[in-house]
Amino acid sequence: MNRPNMNRMLGLFTAAALCFGAGASAMAEPANLLGVFSNWSAYSSGSGASLTCYALSKPRATQPRAAKRGSIYLMVSDWPSRKVKAEPQIVYGYLAKEGGAAALGVGGDKFSFFIRNSGKEGSAWLQQLTDNSRLISAMSAGVSAVASGISARNTKTSDTYSLAGFNDAMARAHAACQM
Numbered sequence: 001m002n003r004p005n006m007n008r009m010l011g012l013f014t015a016a017a018l019c020f021g022a023g024a025s026a027m028a029e030p031a032n033l034l035g036v037f038s039n040w041s042a043y044s045s046g047s048g049a050s051l052t053c054y055a056l057s058k059p060r061a062t063q064p065r066a067a068k069r070g071s072i073y074l075m076v077s078d079w080p081s082r083k084v085k086a087e088p089q090i091v092y093g094y095l096a097k098e099g100g101a102a103a104l105g106v107g108g109d110k111f112s113f114f115i116r117n118s119g120k121e122g123s124a125w126l127q128q129l130t131d132n133s134r135l136i137s138a139m140s141a142g143v144s145a146v147a148s149g150i151s152a153r154n155t156k157t158s159d160t161y162s163l164a165g166f167n168d169a170m171a172r173a174h175a176a177c178q179m
Helices: 003-021 130-142 166-176
Strands: 031-037 039-043 054-055 061-063 072-078 084-091 102-104 109-118 121-126 144-148 157-161
Touching: 031 102, 031 166, 039 166, 054 166, 084 102, 084 130, 084 166, 102 130, 109 130, 121 130, 121 144, 130 166
Parallel strands: none
Antiparallel strands: 031 039, 039 054, 054 072, 061 157, 072 084, 084 121, 102 109, 102 144, 109 121, 144 157
């Protein structure tokens, strides 16, 4: 499958997951691909109070390679109706160990995340909201980010994301959500 089709399918999956996770109606609105920027893609989904815009990327490398995992991605979302701008989320592609260590490292900085499982996948969000602007700044200036987590089976994982295209994808997402 070529990259634009893969990105479009990932966007549709992500939009469905966002709508389900956000408590919106069970029928998710399709994601609109706003653009592909190197290793990042920008999307919007919904309208009015359900509008969300986001940039996401799939990892360039995962460890351990043999681990069975579903969709793995790093995403940064805007939620205009909630007045939330640039909220980072890590999706591990497995049930995570609740209360387990989760982090995102960018350059010399490491940011702690908390894990919450939904369905068959664990996601993580920034533990200290006051770190949000520092994390986004680090990602904007960085080359790569490494997400670490622990599965419910105690498997430690490490996913490396390229940050090439992050700034352009975020700019497009912010513009689409007028944030």
